[in-house]
Each structure stands twice: as C-alpha cells, then as structure tokens.
C-alpha cells in the first residue's frame with residue numbers, strides 16, 4: 504500500500520473537522536494541542552463547572568473526578584501554574600465533559616464566564632504544627648481575588664469554597680459579593696463534606712458497618728472544636744459508650760491534622776478531599792437539575808444559631824440552598840460542644856469580614 508500522501512491526510516483531517524465545533528482557543532495556547540482537540544459534536548449536555556486551583560494536590564484529582572461526572576458538560580481548569588499539562592492529560596479521558604485550561608490571572612475571567620458551579624481549592628495547605636488559621640494571611644487574599652472575578656463574570660453561579668480556613672474564607676467571599684452587590688446567600692457554600700465523609704468512615708469502623716450505610720451530621724464549622732459531629736443523630740440509629748463518643752469526636756475533629764502529620768510536610772488531605780468535594784459538587788448539580796431531597800451538610804449564611812454563618816444540613820435545589828435545617832435535639836455533650844464551637848467560630852467569621860471591610 505502506498506503511504507498516505509499529505510493531500511490524503513489533509514482530506515481525512517478535514518472530514519474529522521467537519522464533525523467538530525470551532526476550535527477551543529484556550530487550548531490552542533498549549534504547545535501540544537492541535538486543531539483536533541476541540542469539542543466533538545454530540546458532547547454531553549450538562550452543567551459548566553470551573554475549578555480554581557486545578558493544578559494543585561486537591562485540584563488535579565478533583566478535576567479528574569469531575570471529568571467523570573455525567574452531569575458536567577464543560578470543565579474549566581484554572582490555576583496560576585501548570586494548567587496546560589493537567590488539561591491536556593485530563594482531556595484524553597473518554598468521558599462526556601469537554602475540558603478547557605486557563606493559565607494565570609489574565610485568563611481568570613474567561614475561565615469563569617458562563618459557568619454554573621465554581622469550586623475553589625486554590626491556596627496553600629497546612630504543614631505539621633500549623634492550624635488552619637495560620638493559612639489566613641495567604642489564602643484570604645487568594646479567595647478575595649477569585650471572589651471578585653466571580654462577582655464580575657458569573658454572579659449567579661453556585662460557589663463551593665474549599666480553601667482554608669473555611670470558617671473565614673466563606674465570610675470573605677460573602678463580603679466581596681456584598682460589596683459587588685451580587686451576594687446571594689443561597690449560592691455560597693463552604694465545603695465541610697470531608698468532615699462528614701470522615702465521620703461516616705470512623706463511625707462505621709466502630710459499629711462494624713459499611714460506611715456507605717452510615718450518615719453522620721457534622722455541624723458548626725471546619726476547624727478543630729468547630730467541627731461538631733452529632734453522634735446522637737447518626738443514621739442508622741445507634742448508641743455509643745461515653746468512651747466511644749470521646750474517641751469519635753476527637754478523631755473527627757482532628758482528622759485533618761492526622762493526615763497533615765502523616766504527610767510530614769508534604770501537605771494536607773488531597774485525595775479524600777477531592778472525593779468529598781466531588782460528592783458535594785455532584786449534590787449541588789443534582790439540586791440544580793431539580794432532583795428532590797438532596798440534603799448535605801455545608802457551611803452557609805444561616806440563622807440556625809446567632810452566628811451569621813454555620814454548617815448544618817441544607818437542602819440543595821435549583822437555586823442553591825433551598826432550606827437550612829435546624830440542628831435537632833442535642834444531648835448534653837453536644838450542647839457543650841456547640842458552645843465551644845460557636846465561641847471559636849465567631850472570631851474566625853469576624854476575622855474574614857474585617858479582612859474585606861478594613
């Protein structure tokens with residue numbers, strides 16, 4: 504057989520190109536990307552999602568898992584470094600979502616335009632000996648900048664904040680949105696899903712159950728004593744000895760530190776966090792789609808306590824948070840935990856608010 508002439512190859516490319524939409528300009532910026540890396544006709548219908556901090560320890564597996572989510576049609580990956588490589592890699596997965604990469608501040612607005620859901624894992628992680636609040640000085644500014652762009656480019660998107668300290672970064676985002684006149688408390692959610700995921704796992708271990716059959720509400724916030732597992736409300740209904748309650752509460756509250764210490768300077772939870780973030784994002788998207796009874800815990804603007812923000816069970820729907828559930832009956836141990844949690848939460852929330860108002 505004769506080798507293909509240049510003319511034949513060009514004809515074949517032209518035939519393939521006829522089945523493709525116009526080329527993706529963002530992808531053309533990356534060296535190895537050709538005209539063929541554009542959106543195939545018949546790509547999945549679904550939601551448009553942006554991940555900010557997509558090249559990081561959480562961002563990469565999160566981006567990979569979102570590429571596998573059938574509810575996602577377009578996935579925008581933004582970071583200040585390395586997005587061309589991550590985008591090229593993930594774009595080869597034969598799932599429905601089309602992936603586009605955006606690199607650096609000058610492409611942030613494009614990354615956000617037209618998206619339904621923004622997930623933010625951008626920022627520095629802890630090292631052993633640090634608290635989440637020790638990340639405030641760097642991450643507060645990052646979240647503020649990203650929130651300003653969200654207010655400008657996709658003010659109606661649902662926003663999932665992962666960057667720590669969540670107890671302060673969510674109030675920061677809220678203040679930025681208020682300043683811009685775009686704040687919708689139903690659309691801003693701090694991601695506390697990892698606390699629930701851990702609680703389900705640890706409680707299942709103690710009870711000898713499959714973690715998939717266990718549901719533990721975790722309320723309050725996302726740092727130390729502000730993480731308040733409601734072990735009296737575990738489903739399926741069960742009881743614990745006082746020793747088990749102490750063990751479980753301590754392990755759930757310090758799950759993040761357990762991982763930070765095990766990683767010994769190489770960062771904090773990334774893989775379990777990506778899993779939890781995608782579980783939570785999927786719940787947000789199912790709510791947006793109109794599914795009934797989508798209920799998860801999240802850190803939101805709330806009137807459940809006297810504090811302006813609090814994590815509790817929320818029902819997710821077409822407009823974001825459609826209902827915030829009260830805490831339900833607490834036992835004495837949980838009531839004492841709630842008082843401790845509120846005290847710390849109050850100052851973390853205030854710190855975030857002051858950062859933007861100063």
Ligand SMILES: NC(=O)c1ccc[n+]([C@@H]2O[C@H](COP(=O)([O-])OP(=O)(O)OC[C@H]3O[C@@H](n4cnc5c(N)ncnc54)[C@H](O)[C@@H]3O)[C@@H](O)[C@H]2O)c1
Pocket residue numbers: 555556557558559560561562581582583584624625626627628629638642645648649664665666667668669694695696697698725770771772773776
């Ligand atoms: N909410 C939670 O339950 C939870 C769980 C784990 C980690 N976290 C937090 O998530 C954050 C990220 O953790 P990680 O392990 O992925 O860190 P990482 O350092 O591996 O990745 C962070 C990424 O953010 C990027 N980034 C930095 N500044 C940016 C900016 N201005 N715009 C866009 N991207 C930017 C970095 O380039 C990097 O790729 C940390 O603050 C960590 O504490 C939260």
Ligand SMILES: O=C(O)C[C@H](O)C(=O)O
Pocket residue numbers: 628629635667697758759760762763771772
């Ligand atoms: O512990 C951390 O610093 C990261 C995260 O908040 C976690 O809970 O794993």
